[in-house]
Every structure is written in structure tokens, then in C-alpha cells.
Amino acid sequence: MRPTTVDDLRADAARNRARVLEVARELLAAGEATLPMNTIARLAGVGIGTVYRHFPTRQALLESAVMGGFEQLLAEAQSAAADDDPGAGLERLLRYGIRLQLGDVGLAAVLRSPECACARTSRLRADLLKAVGRLLERAREAGAIRPEIGADDVRRLSCGIVQAVRAGSSDEAEIDRYTNVLLCGIRPDR
Amino acid sequence: MRPTTVDDLRADAARNRARVLEVARELLAAGEATLPMNTIARLAGVGIGTVYRHFPTRQALLESAVMGGFEQLLAEAQSAAADDDPGAGLERLLRYGIRLQLGDVGLAAVLRSPECACARTSRLRADLLKAVGRLLERAREAGAIRPEIGADDVRRLSCGIVQAVRAGSSDEAEIDRYTNVLLCGIRPDR
Amino acid sequence: MRPTTVDDLRADAARNRARVLEVARELLAAGEATLPMNTIARLAGVGIGTVYRHFPTRQALLESAVMGGFEQLLAEAQSAAADDDPGAGLERLLRYGIRLQLGDVGLAAVLRSPECACARTSRLRADLLKAVGRLLERAREAGAIRPEIGADDVRRLSCGIVQAVRAGSSDEAEIDRYTNVLLCGIRPDR
Amino acid sequence: MRPTTVDDLRADAARNRARVLEVARELLAAGEATLPMNTIARLAGVGIGTVYRHFPTRQALLESAVMGGFEQLLAEAQSAAADDDPGAGLERLLRYGIRLQLGDVGLAAVLRSPECACARTSRLRADLLKAVGRLLERAREAGAIRPEIGADDVRRLSCGIVQAVRAGSSDEAEIDRYTNVLLCGIRPDR
DNA sequence: AATGAATGAGTCTTCATTCAT
DNA sequence: AATGAATGAAGACTCATTCAT
Known part of the structure; x- marks a missing residue:
């Protein structure tokens, strides 16, 4: 198994993770503080499971x-x-x-x-x-x-x-x- | 049509209004700040419609x-x-x-x-x-x-x-x- | 408030409750034992909330x-x-x-x-x-x-x-x- | 192509297979009968794909x-x-x-x-x-x-x-x- | 006036399964 | 062979709000 540090992700995984974070930051910047997981998945163009894989909780x-x-x-x-x-x-x-x-x-x-x-x-x-x-x-x-x-x-x-x-x-x-x-x-x- | 000031309600309406407020204050005192309308109605023993009649919005x-x-x-x-x-x-x-x-x-x-x-x-x-x-x-x-x-x-x-x-x-x-x-x-x- | 016995429901509520039970029984008769709440709602032609209103848990x-x-x-x-x-x-x-x-x-x-x-x-x-x-x-x-x-x-x-x-x-x-x-x-x- | 009997696996494959079985037995012993494939993979320290390679279905x-x-x-x-x-x-x-x-x-x-x-x-x-x-x-x-x-x-x-x-x-x-x-x-x- | 049944949008969360690497 | 990232279907549950009775 590969290590699981943030810096050491498969290229596509890193891309998805970054997109999710990007979307989250956009929502926060727009004043949306609730960060609905499914909305984020949709906006990031990834499956909801992908969001949960990278961030097990909204707080995370x-x-x-x-x-x-x-x-x-x-x-x-x-x-x-x-x-x-x-x-x-x-x-x-x-x-x-x-x-x-x-x-x-x-x-x-x-x-x-x-x-x-x-x-x-x-x-x-x-x-x-x-x-x-x-x-x-x-x-x-x-x-x-x-x-x-x-x-x-x-x-x-x-x-x-x-x-x-x-x-x-x-x-x-x-x-x-x-x-x-x-x-x-x-x-x-x- | 009867006037609609707070002081001028039918007796039962006034009672209901008071009970709703009482319940809301109890919830607030218990630290519950979200005040779900349904819950308030249930705890106050009135219909949800009654809550809305007296208080058209949660903020009200x-x-x-x-x-x-x-x-x-x-x-x-x-x-x-x-x-x-x-x-x-x-x-x-x-x-x-x-x-x-x-x-x-x-x-x-x-x-x-x-x-x-x-x-x-x-x-x-x-x-x-x-x-x-x-x-x-x-x-x-x-x-x-x-x-x-x-x-x-x-x-x-x-x-x-x-x-x-x-x-x-x-x-x-x-x-x-x-x-x-x-x-x-x-x-x-x- | 009206009493809440099963026998004493508003006509439409009683009808919905009966439909939900009917659908549940059909599923059980068909061997489906999991009784998904949303499936039941759909088959009964009622909103999911209606199912929960009448039956707060699947076991109920x-x-x-x-x-x-x-x-x-x-x-x-x-x-x-x-x-x-x-x-x-x-x-x-x-x-x-x-x-x-x-x-x-x-x-x-x-x-x-x-x-x-x-x-x-x-x-x-x-x-x-x-x-x-x-x-x-x-x-x-x-x-x-x-x-x-x-x-x-x-x-x-x-x-x-x-x-x-x-x-x-x-x-x-x-x-x-x-x-x-x-x-x-x-x-x-x- | 190498044969695929259980007894005839590459050493690491055999080790992985054994670890998966071990984890499955632990879960069963703990009363968990559902055996989620993802969980098993995680606990066994192998990829989910490896679990599927050895055991194509949960029943297997x-x-x-x-x-x-x-x-x-x-x-x-x-x-x-x-x-x-x-x-x-x-x-x-x-x-x-x-x-x-x-x-x-x-x-x-x-x-x-x-x-x-x-x-x-x-x-x-x-x-x-x-x-x-x-x-x-x-x-x-x-x-x-x-x-x-x-x-x-x-x-x-x-x-x-x-x-x-x-x-x-x-x-x-x-x-x-x-x-x-x-x-x-x-x-x-x- | 009051009731409360009904609605359904919205969110969360899990997990089996596929497939690119 | 192995990995594990990604997917998305599926289902649970909540609650604001409307409206027929």
C-alpha cells in the first residue's frame, strides 16, 4: 500500500482533492458556511463518495x-x-x-x-x-x-x-x- | 373583522400565543437556539398552523x-x-x-x-x-x-x-x- | 387538539395510513423484509414525511x-x-x-x-x-x-x-x- | 500463466489471502455478520481490489x-x-x-x-x-x-x-x- | 381560529463494484 | 498481482411550509 500523506497521492486523486478544496473555498468566500457535502461534490464534478474519501467529516x-x-x-x-x-x-x-x-x-x-x-x-x-x-x-x-x-x-x-x-x-x-x-x-x- | 393587536385576541388565541412563547423561551434557556417550528408546536400542545398564525417567521x-x-x-x-x-x-x-x-x-x-x-x-x-x-x-x-x-x-x-x-x-x-x-x-x- | 388514536384519524389521514400499511404488507408478502421507507412512500403514493408521521421507525x-x-x-x-x-x-x-x-x-x-x-x-x-x-x-x-x-x-x-x-x-x-x-x-x- | 489453486499462489498473494480471511474471521467472531468488503480490505491492510481478486463475492x-x-x-x-x-x-x-x-x-x-x-x-x-x-x-x-x-x-x-x-x-x-x-x-x- | 396531515426538498451517509494506474 | 480512487445508487431522516378540514 502506498503511504497516505496529502503530498503523496495519485495524480488524479490529488487533482480531485484539490478541486474539492477549491470549491469549498469558493463557497466559503461566497459566505456559505454550511458546506453541504453533496453540493460540493456536484460543484467539484466528483462523486459524493470522493468527497467523503478525502474528508470524512465536514469539519475535516x-x-x-x-x-x-x-x-x-x-x-x-x-x-x-x-x-x-x-x-x-x-x-x-x-x-x-x-x-x-x-x-x-x-x-x-x-x-x-x-x-x-x-x-x-x-x-x-x-x-x-x-x-x-x-x-x-x-x-x-x-x-x-x-x-x-x-x-x-x-x-x-x-x-x-x-x-x-x-x-x-x-x-x-x-x-x-x-x-x-x-x-x-x-x-x-x- | 376583529382587530389584531396582541392585547386584543380571543381568550384561547391569547392562551395559545402565550404557550408558544413559553415553550420557545424554555428551549432558548436550554441552549437550543434553532427553535424548530414543529417541535415548538408539539411542546406547546398546539397545531403547527397556530404557531405560524401568531409568528409568521422564526425570527418573529x-x-x-x-x-x-x-x-x-x-x-x-x-x-x-x-x-x-x-x-x-x-x-x-x-x-x-x-x-x-x-x-x-x-x-x-x-x-x-x-x-x-x-x-x-x-x-x-x-x-x-x-x-x-x-x-x-x-x-x-x-x-x-x-x-x-x-x-x-x-x-x-x-x-x-x-x-x-x-x-x-x-x-x-x-x-x-x-x-x-x-x-x-x-x-x-x- | 384531536386525540391521536388510530381509530380516530381524519379521513384522509386514515386513508394514507391504510395505504402505507397495505403497501408494507404487499412487500412483506412478496418476501421483501427490509421495508425501505422511501420505497413504501413511493408505492403508497404519499410523501416520505407521511410515512414517518404515521410510523416513526421501520420497526413500528x-x-x-x-x-x-x-x-x-x-x-x-x-x-x-x-x-x-x-x-x-x-x-x-x-x-x-x-x-x-x-x-x-x-x-x-x-x-x-x-x-x-x-x-x-x-x-x-x-x-x-x-x-x-x-x-x-x-x-x-x-x-x-x-x-x-x-x-x-x-x-x-x-x-x-x-x-x-x-x-x-x-x-x-x-x-x-x-x-x-x-x-x-x-x-x-x- | 500460472495455475490458480489456493495452494499455488505467489508468496505475497498467499499472504494477502490469509490476512483477509483472518480479518473476516475476527469480524465474524465479534458477531459482525455483514462483512463489508471495504472494511475488510482496510482492516487487512490490503486494497479492496485484492479482496475481490481472491473472493469475487461476499458469499465466497x-x-x-x-x-x-x-x-x-x-x-x-x-x-x-x-x-x-x-x-x-x-x-x-x-x-x-x-x-x-x-x-x-x-x-x-x-x-x-x-x-x-x-x-x-x-x-x-x-x-x-x-x-x-x-x-x-x-x-x-x-x-x-x-x-x-x-x-x-x-x-x-x-x-x-x-x-x-x-x-x-x-x-x-x-x-x-x-x-x-x-x-x-x-x-x-x- | 385552530388544527395537523401532507408534502418534498435537502442533507447525510454507506457500501458494492469498477477500472485506471 | 495489487492497489485504491472513484463512482453513484440507495436509503435514512429532518423540517419548513402549505392547505384542506
């Missing part, structure tokens, strides 16, 4: 569809954690993460959700929280953040801000305004 | 079910708007509103939603925003809030905070912690 | 479809229990019950199954076992049956005989031959 | 999986046919065969089924019936069995008894009790 499909965005977010978090100025790094990360979620309802859903279907996502999530944790520790030492705010608080609060933005026009000014509320809100009082 | 039912909570929130907002200390009033209102939403998924959904099905809810919503607007104006004059934060921002941000709290354990400490972030976040820098 | 449908046969069997058992000659009554009952099951795969399945979906069937089943129990008690006193054979043994053994008959040509001679094996097998040694 | 797989048990049963039948006391031999055989089936749902299914997918099973079946036939003939002469009971009747009746036992607790006492009914039932009246 969703997580796979947003994997790329998640990796970008993680990279940004790791870069922020290494920033000389942790306060600046945190601000940069939050602005980045919030915009990323605003541009990808799927990623927002995965970040919001308490559980992961794929081990890969769990790992990304854990890595993300670890990186944010390191960042916060340094920010705390620098007096750039309230001591009681932890990595998961940052995750949940930024998801909340994303939803607050989405509830309105979502224009640039609003994004900045709401992100500022979060940034000021987690800064220590002076 | 939802809004009617949370009307009471909405009125309490409005009262609190009006009281806050009349507070001698607008900053204190604002804080009181936010703490109140966030806890109210945390205890009532239905009210949270209605506050979050951009549209109202019932004229009554629209009016409540408008009144709420007006009261918060007055409160903010006074708070602004007192330097207790950033000038760029408007009444609808307060609504959306507090809904976001509610969702952030819900994404975790939702214990008292967390509620306070997240509410503080919002309060500090909308206060002017010093 | 099955039990309802064979209710009549079950009642006949119970009547026969009660009559046998009242027979002057319990040995003759038992023989009559077994010959009757085995032929009844042979003519109705549905009834055979319900008798074989350890659980009932409908309260009605549970009651019939309990009544049947009670009647057979009385019959056996009298047969035991008359020395017409081994003392260690109970009512549920009779049920299970006759189901087994039915399956043995079905595994072959199922002609009259075989039915008698196999039934005789059961009858002789539960009679005391002499 | 099933028969192959229980072949060993079938051979044991045949040996017992042949030994019984050679017993000095045909009555004792028959009783021994029935007690053995019923317990064998109770411990192997697969074998029970194959014995019950009217048709064989594999020539090998057909032969075993024919041999079994021949041996039982010889046994019955001698038993008949010894007056140990009713004359109208044939070899296939014994097969079908014992399958029926197995199902009757399975419908209940299946404890030792019940096995004996039900087997006794069969034994007494096929003995001539005295």
Missing part, C-alpha cells in the same frame, strides 16, 4: 480548506513572538489576524471552534497558542499588556472583534476602530 | 420570545443615560447587558442580528440606540469615552464580547475580565 | 403491519388455553402459529425479535406469553409436556421451526413433518 | 472463512457415521454441530444458506449430507430415528434450533434443553 473539509490561512497566521505569530518590540509585534499580529479572519469565514470558524477534527489543525492551533504565549510573556515583561490576559483570551477576544466588525459595514475604518478597542483594552492602565 | 417568534429581556435592557439603558456620572452609567449598562445576553441566547441573537422581523422590536432597538446615544454623548463630554465610538459600535462590540466569553468556560472571572477589556478599550487614552 | 411500521396476524395468534392461544384437552390445544396452537408465520414473514420477524417498538405490540406479546403460560401449566399437569419447557421456549422453538421449514421447499408435508418434530420434542418421554 | 469470502469449521463438522459427521451405536453417534453429532454453529455465526450462515458460492463448499456440503445420510440409515435400522427424517432435515432443523437458542440468553442449560427437544423430536414414538 473545513479545516483542510483553511489550512493555508492558518499557516500564514502561525507564521505571523511566530514572527511577532520574535519581534524586538513585543508590543508592536502583538499589535501587528492582531491587525493581521483580524483581517485574515475577515477575509475568510472558514478560518474564522475554525479559530472560533473549540475542537479540531484533524490532527494537523490541532497541532497548528497548539503552535499558534504557544507562539502567542511567548509573545504575551515578553509583552508582559515590557509592560505592554495586562498580566491577566492569556493566549487563549487573545484568540477568543479577537474572534469576538471579528464578529463585531462583521455585524456592520466592515469597512476599513471600522476594522481599525474595533481593533483599536481590543488593543487598548488589553493594554495595562496607566 | 424569536423576537417576541425575548421582548421582555429587551425591554429590561432598554430600561437599564435609559436609566444609565440619566445617570449623573455617564462613565459609571456606561459601565453599569455594559456589565448588565453582557450578563443579560449570556443568560439568554435568544436575546443575544436578536441584538446581534442586523434586521428585525417585528415593528415592535425595531422600535425597541431604535429606542435602545437612542438611549445609548444620549449616554455616549454625555460620556464623551465627560471625557469618559473615545469620541469615535458610537451607539451601534457599543452594541456590536458588546455582542462580540459575549461571544468571546461563550467560547470558553464563561465563569464569573472571565466575564469580568472580558468586560474590562471592552471598558478599557473604549475609554480614551490618557 | 412492521409491527403495525402484522398487528392483525398477531391478534389472531393471540386469540388462538387464548382459545387453546381454554381447551378441555391442553395437549390438543397446544398442538392446535403450534400448528396454527407455525403456518401463520410461514404465511407472513413480517409476523415471523416480529415474533422472533426480542424487542417491540409499539406499546401495543408489547402488550400483545405479553398477553400471548401469558396465555401460552396458562396453557403449558395445564398441559404440564396433564403430563402432556416436559416440565422444563416454558412459554418463551415455545415461542423461540416455533420460530426456529419456521426458519427450518423456510430453508426448504416449505410444502405441506414438510410443515407437518417439522411441526411434529417440535411436538414430539416437547412431549415428555414415556 | 464467507465460505472460505468458515471452511475450517466446516471440515471439522464433516469429520465429526463421518466419525459419527462410523460409530457402533448410530443413535449415540447422531446425538453426539447434533450436540457438536449446534455448539459449533453457536460459536461461529459465519458457519451457521453457510450451513443455513441454500446455495454455495465455492465448489469446495458444495463438495463439503455434499459430503456432509452423505455422511449424515449414512448415519441416518443406520440409525433408522436401529430404530433410533423416525424414518421420514432425512439428512437435509437434520441440517435445517439443527439450524433452526441454533436460531432458537440465539434468540435468548444462550446459556449452557438452554443449549442442552433445546438440543434435547430436537433429539426427542426426531426419535420414533414408543
